[in-house]
Amino acid sequence: MITSKVKAWILGVCILMPTVVSGAEVAQWNVFETSFESAKTYTNAFVEIEVDVIFKQGETQWKVPAFWCGGGKWTVRFAPPVQGEFTCRVECSDKANPDLNGHEQAFRVAAYTGDNPLLKHGFLKVSADKRHFEHADGTPFFWLGDTWWKGLCDRITWEGFQQLTADRKAKGFNVVQIIGGGPYPDEPLFDDRWKNEGGMPYAKDFERLNPAYFDYADRRIRHLVDNGMVPAMVGGWGWNTSCISNETIGGRERWFFRHWRYLIARYGAYPVVWIVAGEMRHPYLNELTKYVRDNDPYKHLIAMHPPGVPEMQSGRKVVLNEALVDFDFLQTAHNEWASAPITVSQVTMSYSKTPPMPVVNGEVTYEWHKNQSRHDLQRFMFWTCLLNGAAGHTYGAGGIWQMNTETVHGSTAYETIPWHVAMHYPGSAQLGLGKKLLEEYPWWRFEPHPEWVEPHSTTLLEPHAGWYDNHQKWAELKGRWDLPYAAGIAGEVRFIYIPGNNDYQLTAPSVMNLEPGVNYRAFLFDPIWGKRIDLGPVVKIKPADEYHPPQLPSPQDWVLVLEKVK
Numbered sequence: 206m207i208t209s210k211v212k213a214w215i216l217g218v219c220i221l222m223p224t225v226v227s228g229a230e231v232a233q234w235n236v237f238e239t240s241f242e243s244a245k246t247y248t249n250a251f252v253e254i255e256v257d258v259i260f261k262q263g264e265t266q267w268k269v270p271a272f273w274c275g276g277g278k279w280t281v282r283f284a285p286p287v288q289g290e291f292t293c294r295v296e297c298s299d300k301a302n303p304d305l306n307g308h309e310q311a312f313r314v315a316a317y318t319g320d321n322p323l324l325k326h327g328f329l330k331v332s333a334d335k336r337h338f339e340h341a342d343g344t345p346f347f348w349l350g351d352t353w354w355k356g357l358c359d360r361i362t363w364e365g366f367q368q369l370t371a372d373r374k375a376k377g378f379n380v381v382q383i384i385g386g387g388p389y390p391d392e393p394l395f396d397d398r399w400k401n402e403g404g405m406p407y408a409k410d411f412e413r414l415n416p417a418y419f420d421y422a423d424r425r426i427r428h429l430v431d432n433g434m435v436p437a438m439v440g441g442w443g444w445n446t447s448c449i450s451n452e453t454i455g456g457r458e459r460w461f462f463r464h465w466r467y468l469i470a471r472y473g474a475y476p477v478v479w480i481v482a483g484e485m486r487h488p489y490l491n492e493l494t495k496y497v498r499d500n501d502p503y504k505h506l507i508a509m510h511p512p513g514v515p516e517m518q519s520g521r522k523v524v525l526n527e528a529l530v531d532f533d534f535l536q537t538a539h540n541e542w543a544s545a546p547i548t549v550s551q552v553t554m555s556y557s558k559t560p561p562m563p564v565v566n567g568e569v570t571y572e573w574h575k576n577q578s579r580h581d582l583q584r585f586m587f588w589t590c591l592l593n594g595a596a597g598h599t600y601g602a603g604g605i606w607q608m609n610t611e612t613v614h615g616s617t618a619y620e621t622i623p624w625h626v627a628m629h630y631p632g633s634a635q636l637g638l639g640k641k642l643l644e645e646y647p648w649w650r651f652e653p654h655p656e657w658v659e660p661h662s663t664t665l666l667e668p669h670a671g672w673y674d675n676h677q678k679w680a681e682l683k684g685r686w687d688l689p690y691a692a693g694i695a696g697e698v699r700f701i702y703i704p705g706n707n708d709y710q711l712t713a714p715s716v717m718n719l720e721p722g723v724n725y726r727a728f729l730f731d732p733i734w735g736k737r738i739d740l741g742p743v744v745k746i747k748p749a750d751e752y753h754p755p756q757l758p759s760p761q762d763w764v765l766v767l768e769k770v771k
Contacts, residue, residue, distance in 0.1 A: 348597020387441020443485020
């Protein structure tokens, strides 16, 4: 007779990325998965017990939470960060359950031989200079995100999800911001529009989890990873705080903590980024962020999505202890061109805050949101954020963030355009062109240099340890946002973004303070179509070592690039 202990291990080991394979060997950074069956039953397993698996290699160990799959089944997923021989042992908070305590298994981890950059180079971390992201092996990672907040609901079908993934991958996107089964923005609690093919994620008391919802979510999250795209998963939206408002500080029974444990267990073995909550203010938000950090065995990047109100546009400011987040995730308004000065002032203030931390503008003026904010504004936001020191940028499209169809929408207060139409907005392709150009250079070494161009826009790049009112300071400086911006590497390469205007002619700015003894060649880059116009060798005007480019071809925005002649 096969005992329940033996049965748990006969269920075996499987490798989930990129395909499912049986056996006791897994590639580094891929997912090792095994399941356990309990003969003992529980009234509500999601609430009553916790199951962990201890993975060991030599003297190093990882405590990985397992997730309840329904019935008496628990599954654990583990992404081994190193090669070699491993063992694992299951343990449970219910020490009287013989099926979920003490069983051990050994397996081997080999080198990954595929070409998926997320598996080839490892999980993301912050660089040593605290300015950008890189993989575990030190390979720089250029964050170009897209906003799919409601991408796990069935308003976008599985076939549609694959189509949108292929489109974004082809354009150069490598991050998808998506809500992981928690409350959605702009939709009432337990609205039917939350459902996916498996139903609702939770029953209406938030006490009973529906594993079928997450079974279908698995397929989508795994598909993103298989296509080299990092899921930036949000625990839930803070507008619907009634589900947690009656919970006692310090109690382990709290739903949002259990929900985060489940997300860590189910998706932590993937190359994810954690966004603890969206637009949320709550007394235990600091404690919740610490809980995520303490219970994630991989120490994935953690950020907070801020409310976006004038005094709180920085995720770094949302938590009481800013050391709990790894990068400053910004939201800088949806007010079309009125968002421009807000964005420039917030990005530059966040970049210059000490100690340094990578900055990503994670939500700003989606393309055609409320039928405005077209592709010219999308380019402005991308280029001004990147040339003012951001570690990456997130795009959004009206219609996609809500996953609208022709007949079913998110909130109609915004837009009702279907996702498959919004997928083709030109801004998404144009940001991909910008990323492609920057990746031809060591972009991770770029620093803002407003003094390289004249005239130039106002920036708040002076180092500061404390926060201040950037809106007030901008007004005091009579800030300009519509003039050029410059960044690059001294003596090697300069990028100058020249915003467009509404006149028929756009005067090229002067490039200042060119280094003696360094010869440059220049070209203009059209950020709309990606075309380049060669301007030939840079002729310096003495004695100030200036360069005066020729008249710009049209009044659109341009990127002027000076690269050292080798």
